[in-house]
Amino acid sequence: MKNTICILLASLMLLGCNQSGKESATAAEQKLSSVLDNYYEERLVLFPLEATAIADNRYNDQLPNDISEAHRAKVRRMYQKYLDQLGQIDTAALNEQEKLSYAIFKLDMKTALEGLKFNDHLLPVNQFWSLPLSMGQLGSGASIQPFKTVKDYDNFLGRINGFQVWADTAIANMRRGMASGMVLPKPLTQKILPQFAALIVTDPQKSIFYDPIRNMPKDFPAAEQDRLTEAYSLAIMEKLVPAYKKMHDFLQTEYLPKSRTTTGIAAVPQGKEYYNLLVRFWTTTNKTPEEIFQIGQQEVKRIRAEMENIKTQVGFKGDLKAFFEYVKTDHKFMPYQTDEDVLNGYQAIHKRMEPQLKKLFGQVPKSKFEVRQTEEFREASASAEYTPPAPDGSRPGIFYVPILDPKKYNSSRMESLFLHEAIPGHHYQNSLQFENEALPKFRRFGWYGAYGEGWALYTESLGKELGLYTDPYQYFGRLGGEMHRAVRLVVDTGMHAKGWSREQAIQYSLENEALSEDAIIAEIERYMAIPGQALSYKTGELKIRELRQTAEKSLGSAFNISSFHDEILKDGGMPLAVLETKLNNWLKKQHKSTN
Template sequence: MKRHHLTLAMLLALSAAGTVGCTRTTEQEQTTATVEAENLSQLFENYFEERLKLFPLEATAIADKRYNDQLPNDLTVEHEQQVRELYQKYLTQINNIDREALGTQEQISYDIFKYEMQMALKGLDQPSELLPLNQFWSLPITMAQLGSGSGNQPFNTPEDYSDFLGRIKGFTVWGDTAIANMRRGMAAGIILPRTLTQKVLPQLQAMVVDDPSKTIFWAPVENLPESFSAAEKDSIRQAYTQAIREEVIPTYKRLYDFMQQEYLPKSRSTTGISGIAGGEDYYRYLVRYWTTTDMTPDEIFEIGEQEVTRIRSEMEKVKEQVGFKGTLKEFFQYVNDNPKFTPFKTPEEVLAAYKQIEQRMQPQLNQLFGITPKSEFEVRQTEAFRAASASAEYNPPAPDGSRPGIFYVPILDASKYNAVGMESLFLHEAIPGHHYQISLQQEQEGLPKFRQYAWYGAFGEGWALYSESLGKELGLYTDPYQYFGRLSDEMHRAIRLVVDVGMHAKGWTREQAIQYSLDNELTSEEAATAEIERYMAIPGQALSYKIGELKMKALRQRAEEELGDKFSISAFHDEILKGGVMPLAVLEKKIEAWIERQKES
């Protein structure tokens, strides 16, 4: 074997080879990262496409018209199995991707997606298909909104009109399955409280009429586009007359008759979800789902009580500031009843007052936000057909710009519309609350679609409630009564932590929860009752607001303390909003990383 003597040239060559080796390793790592990121991107794309086929109403909501004629029967075992297979398949696939090889943004997407798949699979183990109706969220309500022409379902072309007829057929099948499932629920001890069944009955009954043209589903026929030919108009009128008479009205009637004759007598007398078989476990899941945390019901209840105490003391200060001599409860009454707080005569005046709020805070918005939405924004009066049971709400813009973001305001009688709290309501539902957060999420380039159109109540509602706390920084709340309105809205969300857990985990009755609301906030008995029954219908959802807001306030405080002079409020807000909604634990990690980057800059 020939002996090698290492010359200087050879040493240099070896040394260079070593460097090349390191470079190769780095290149390999980069290649691996690129491949993993591409795999991840493809995975997200495939998932979103497959999901829309199973959830076509979600496609309609984002102005994707491909499935506008479809309404799958999501109450069946078959549909549940398809959905389960979808989640399991993509959970397996994402587990096969090396998270550590991904960039920061991809890691966030990875974490959100994995969390989503795991929670969705756990959700399929819950008995929600046995409780398909309530007075707050259910397909009979959604169908009426879609069929009215004022919702997401478009009615612009003859094909659009034909599409909705397909959904009507699907709804008929769904209605029969809902009845079958509720019978199974009755046998298994999984049934609505009696008070909620009583609330559903008039909603169903309102759709049972003799004349098809007297239903909400006739509105698109009444408003046929001028561009349609006479033959097209005639054909649509005939098809809708038949579909409403033979499918829509009979489906609502069957649901009403069943609920009234069979379901109501068997409905339970208990208030909370713990009153059904397996209800305690179900509530623990719902708490996790809505708060995106591992907090226990007891921990949330305790936080709620602390917040109620803190906000009450703030309310007392405002009462003293305006010189009111009575108790806090009497002050609530005064603010509810004094005519000076109901200055409006027409709905137009109410809407104009909201637009003035937007104009007043416009100059300050640039100091608090570096990025703002491109989407158009409007304030509209809620349609008459749903105004009586509707809350003020935000409807997101269509991503293609065909529909603006809309802040809907229900105005039943303008002369009774109370101005107290208008500023905080606008901050929450409109700007910079839901409009900024949802529009920026949808507009952000490079975000996977599952994130662009995602919703986590703890983040989305948490942000909107946090936005209410920005009023003074935005030049609002100069009137102590508007600030009192802000405190009342915050109190409303704090009360939710107490009453939701109280009813669903601690044996509170509906009446106890209503009384707790009346004792601690600016509300009427009618409004408090409607709210409490909403929490009965969708357990856990009401927890998301305050839990999310408290997390965002804590993150801001941490950033201010750690960054000192380097803290920028607009940069902090931009960082919260960039990337859209996510579980709170993922948000916390994201903000911690941002704080570290700011320290180094």
């Protein structure tokens, strides 16, 4: 009777069991697969911009009010539902890949639920990441929002309607934040004002949102071209401009006077607890802010010693601070005349390293890749960054380069920056993950800061193996990039956990980095806007370096760098503890295969 019941239940895919009553491997796999698939489908409905980012165009007209209490409640119910369903799966019956998915997903759900205990929706805008800036990118036609068909154009009009509602909720939320002390630091509010002002126009044709009309496909019927031109002109002047103006005026007249004079997130209600969560989220470790602060100071000391060596090698006769100033300001490091010259400089780096890539990587992405200049409206406060490709090949991976003045563009960090943001950094990691159709979608399209940024920073150390850093100043630029990430460990935890002021953090950076004061201020204010994110780079890189050193020591002459890199990348992003377990299992297999 017991076996008969098991067979009947299994046939209904309600439960799998063997003679001892345990779940069968097939049933456990099916149950886990169902949970993960259902979760991702439900997630895309609630977060349709994520669907657009992966070229799933079903929801391209939708922009939910994701900072509303109703939306947050829906999201909370979704996370709890799938965490509960996960608890009903017999993990002993899962294979190695499924156990990876289970571990990653469980941590995701728990962290997401914990995050919803905090009122970050009362801080809906900042100068670095927020929907008003994303809307400008989407509406320009140069980002992830497609503008190829008439339906595409109508879809974005739907998103414009959604943005009006979002903007009103953002103002209401910020007023609640003003009443409770959950407000931005004053310097950040001041940085947002010119960004919003740049999107307020009196002529629709001068708006970035008019670019899709300017670039409309010529094969659209004339009647549709006329209709869309009129619809976009009206949407810009009657919906978008009023929304940005309303937010701008509110920020200037009401919010700025109430913005806080403190620097760190610990100053807001539940700020200390919130920062502790953000540290765990961004580093995917249980390290405390104090531990990270100490690691950062140790790394700064180590890198400074390497920088001193380069200074001696090139025969510079001043101290390190004077050498920083020399590299920052000497015209030999500013060889460009035009924006195009800077972009071509990055293309030349790509060509120079390309022949060496196959020695370090067995797997290379199929996705196309481009270098582009950052859009003008956000260029002043933007960092160099990478946008992943569409999985279907309809959009390339894009390395965005902000170029305020090409004649002042410093070339000393270009090689390390290209390695990090482009190839083999973010482009290899993102593209290979997107192209791996065997992964559940939540992993295929997921992101873990410590893994992704850790990998990109680790790839900066591969320059010599890739035929770069032959110029000691470019290697100094690489050390400058590494120092930048080590300084982040100190100043981020310093501001948000140890009471450092914005000015203290700026001063510490100036003492240890070869960046201009304006660049350092922009960076410090970035860390103020998104606490904890800056910790992910060095934390992840140190773990990957540690894993490589362990593998080299353990395998000796049998160690293969290409195989190691492929193993790091082949299963996509994951928390660092899960990655370490995976690499330890790989090491055991390598030993077995060589014995």
